[in-house]
Amino acid sequence: MARYEGPVCRHCRREGVKLFLKGEKCFTKCTLDRRAMPPGMHTQVRRRKVSDYGIQLRAKQRARRIYFLLEGQFRLYFNRASKMAGVTGLNLLRLLETRLDNVVYRVGFAASRRDARQLVSHRHVTVNGRIVNVPSYAVRIGDVIAVKEKSKEVDRIKNALDAGEQRTVSPWLTLDKEQMTAKVVAQPGRDDMDQTIQEQLIVEFYSR
Secondary structure (H helix, E strand, O other): OOOOOOOOHHHHHHHOOOOOOOOOHHHHOOHHHHOOOOOOOOOOOOOOOOOHHHHHHHHHHHHHHHOOOOHHHHHHHHHHHHHOOOOHHHHHHHHHHOEHHHHHHHOOOOOOHHHHHHHHHOOOEEEOOEEOOOOOOEOOOOOEEEEOHHHOOOHHHHHHHHHHHHOOOOOOEEEEOOOOEEEEOOOOOHHHOOOOOOHHHHHHHHOO
16 A cells, blocks of 8 residues: 655645644644744755645645545545535545544544554454454444554553643544543534644645
């Protein structure tokens, strides 16, 4: 399976905002705080007006990087969303939000989506009592997501839960911290998703 293995701090610098790809390290050792400029040589020398295409591209890249997906994966989600009934942009965000790795991150089992993907791939997570090691698995209303019994003492999971006490769990999810279980109780609404994502610009980008 293809995956990005390069430095992730350059993504935050390119987008100009913290994407929290390193979890708690983003609060203490953020490269963006020290080098608030896009990556690459001479980035402060040339400043050009950004075209409509450039604005749409940046909106798409920001959303793709927030959910830590490759371009091909992100395009497949857009194609699925465009064939569904309803608003394409909202459909796209709902497909991304209901990925298993995103849910694991949202409820605090992992410090970042990147970390959540690894936890799922390494078989630490169950859905309705069965191990699921596919990060893109789409959860549904009523699904119970839990940390596998043998994995409840894993330090990275316990530390993520402790560090994430200030993180608000989305209303479409419920969390039992003691049992390390979560449940999907509704579909995610637009207010439950990242407000920095401009889904209409993403739709315009792919509709060119």
